[in-house]
Amino acid sequence: MGTMQLESVPEPKYLHLKTVLSEALDQDFAVGEILPNERELAARFGVARATLRQALEQLELEGRLQRRRGVGTTVAPPRVGVDVGGAQHSWPGESVDGWEPVDAAEEAVLSPALLKLLGTAPGEMVLAVRRSRVENGQVLAAELLYVPASSVPGLSAIDAPAGPARARAVMRELQKLVLDGQDRSVELGSARPEDAKELDRLPGAPVLLVTTRYFTVAGTAAVSVATYRADTCRLTFGDSGDVQITHDARVAS
Amino acid sequence: MGTMQLESVPEPKYLHLKTVLSEALDQDFAVGEILPNERELAARFGVARATLRQALEQLELEGRLQRRRGVGTTVAPPRVGVDVGGAQHSWPGESVDGWEPVDAAEEAVLSPALLKLLGTAPGEMVLAVRRSRVENGQVLAAELLYVPASSVPGLSAIDAPAGPARARAVMRELQKLVLDGQDRSVELGSARPEDAKELDRLPGAPVLLVTTRYFTVAGTAAVSVATYRADTCRLTFGDSGDVQITHDARVAS
DNA sequence: AAGTGGTCTAGACCACGTA
DNA sequence: ACGTGGTCTAGACCACTTA
Known part of the structure; x- marks a missing residue:
């Protein structure tokens, strides 16, 4: 040789x-x-x-x-195909797709980036709705949905007790709005200790950060930041949730 | 205290x-x-x-x-917002968006998962087109576009020499097809040594795997597997058409 | 109590880019 | 030739789950 x-x-x-x-x-x-x-x-x-x-x-x-x-x-089993919605102009959770309300509370401190996304002034009241996306008893994602008080008229009338009930009430108000569109971005992040606990992972675990902006004709109505487990989730856009795409979809040269 | x-x-x-x-x-x-x-x-x-x-x-x-x-x-500078297209039914690279043809060649071995995605029988000829997505002199993504010979009639007539010219020729043929739709999925992966080199990263570096299936009325016309640098890229999906998120959307709690 | 993965140390040498 | 980050070692102890 x-x-x-x-x-x-x-x-x-x-x-x-x-x-x-x-x-x-x-x-x-x-x-x-x-x-x-x-x-x-x-x-x-x-x-x-x-x-x-x-x-x-x-x-x-x-x-x-x-x-x-x-x-x-x-x-591990093959990754779950999780539909994160295509161009449907609808709030997630309107159909049955595993979103479970957890809580809702006024959010005091917002990062500058988030304020810019929301288009609100610092100091303006913003409500944060917590939800979990559960499938087969497994928490796939933790979401924080930021809703400026100004974008939902009926918000001040809500007097539900803290917890899922209040979150549900806010979502009901939100779903009265007619959506004009949305845009989304996906990036890699690491789980904050808070999210990590909910996702049953260690802090710093890799996650897929899905940021969605919801529009009405009046402007940005809400911004959602969803934290998906990167190890178990494959995010799908469109209607091909059934097809498996795994690592070996690529040719092992 | x-x-x-x-x-x-x-x-x-x-x-x-x-x-x-x-x-x-x-x-x-x-x-x-x-x-x-x-x-x-x-x-x-x-x-x-x-x-x-x-x-x-x-x-x-x-x-x-x-x-x-x-x-x-x-x-590092804030992540680049990279548009990976909304529901536009078009081949990427039709507008000016940074895709550069690299090469095209027949692909001999295809993983079972990929065959299933393509809907072709094992042994059927499949062409693999290599492209790079470059922005500001930086390679953001490496793509492999798998095209069954059966889905593009004019394919056999291509006699361009290996290299970018042949890739361009295949893309031209492909773009004659009228697209009926597409679906996409995003998941976390690690760069194969091959891709890593092109992305100027070490093997195993975290990447975002974007798998897109392109449909014509006849069925699946092609499947693209794009490997994006997870450290520098934020994938954006502009469902609402006109809106672009241009600033850093990271939410640091 | 035993066994697992997670964290941490204090070293060593290697591959790469630059001067 | 030098300084950088990347790989690797052989230990130790900790946090957690299960029996």
């Missing part, structure tokens, strides 16, 4: 480990199955635990593994 | 470090400014370098920092 170039740039161990594990997951493991613990895996592959963890972290990021402290590492 | 509960569950060091750094970034640093190197920062905060890196990693994930081997760590 002569001087076959092995690798001018040797692949890092954790990357090689990742592909080895990935293939093993496809061949030798079923969904939900528990992997050997990290110390044993590290020993079996002859690497330090930290190196093994680097591989596991990426596999978890890609939704192939699920790790829970005190329990173990399991093979 | 009595018995003020400090923290029943003490915050991990790297999280505290992250918030401290985050505040420092807002107050004491300008976009593009170079931070002290990791060894010095770690010493300054009295932690091990690995712990400091854990904090830096999350800040980079959130698009606040940019780290380059051999260079240093700099303060």
Whole structure:
């Protein structure tokens, strides 16, 4: 074979480990199955635990593994396709899609970026409605829906007690508005401790931040910031929720 | 002050470090400014370098920092808002939006998931068009556009030499088709070494995978898998047509 | 109490960009 | 040649779940 170039740039161990594990997951493991613990895996592959963890972290990021402290590492099911709505000009939760009201309260401090999105002056009253998106008993997303008091006339009349009831009342008022349109953006973020708890993840876990602006003819009526678990969710736009698109949709060159 | 509960569950060091750094970034640093190197920062905060890196990693994930081997760590500009199209029924690249053809070639091996998306039988010829999305001299995304030969009649007549010319020729044929619709999904992934190189990132870097299916009345005409840099990109969906979010929409609670 | 993953340390060496 | 971030090691202890 002569001087076959092995690798001018040797692949890092954790990357090689990742592909080895990935293939093993496809061949030798079923969904939900528990992997050997990290110390044993590290020993079996002859690497330090930290190196093994680097591989596991990426596999978890890609939704192939699920790790829970005190329990173990399991093979994750394919990602859930979560519809985040196409061009439907409607408030989410009008149809049955898993949004559960949690609470509603006046929000005192708003980030400058959010104020700009809302188009409100600092100091103007803004209501924050908390909702959770639940599917199959799993919390997929936590949402904060910011509603300037000025955009909903009937808001001051609400006297429901704190908790889901009040959130529902605000949503009812909101849904009376005729929507003119919406725009959305998606970006990567890390879960704040608050959201992390609700999503059953550790703080800093990767999340998909979906920011939606709702318009009426009068202008911005509300802004929603939804925090989706990045490990388990695939956001879908349109009507192809049934089709599976997983990591291996890409050609393994 | 009595018995003020400090923290029943003490915050991990790297999280505290992250918030401290985050505040420092807002107050004491300008976009593009170079931070002290990791060894010095770690010493300054009295932690091990690995712990400091854990904090830096999350800040980079959130698009606040940019780290380059051999260079240093700099303060990142706000994320770019990248339009990935609303419900417009058009091929991307028809208007001027930064897509640059790279190459086109027959793709031999296709993953089962991709075959299912395309709706083609294994063995059927599928062309793969490579494109890059470039903005301000920066590669934001790498795309693979899979086109079954059956969906484009004029495909076999193409005899352009390999490279951008051939890719352009395929795109021209494709754009003759009348689109009936499309659906899209977004999920988190990690960059394959191949894409990583094109995106000027390390392998495994977090990316946003945008999978789009293009329909004609005859069925699925093509499937695009676009790999966006998650650190620098905020994907926008302009459902309301005219409106563009041009500023930083990040919500830092 | 035992076992799991999560955090943290204090080193070492490597790959890369720049001067 | 030097300084940077990236990889890797071999430990230790902690937080959490389950039995």
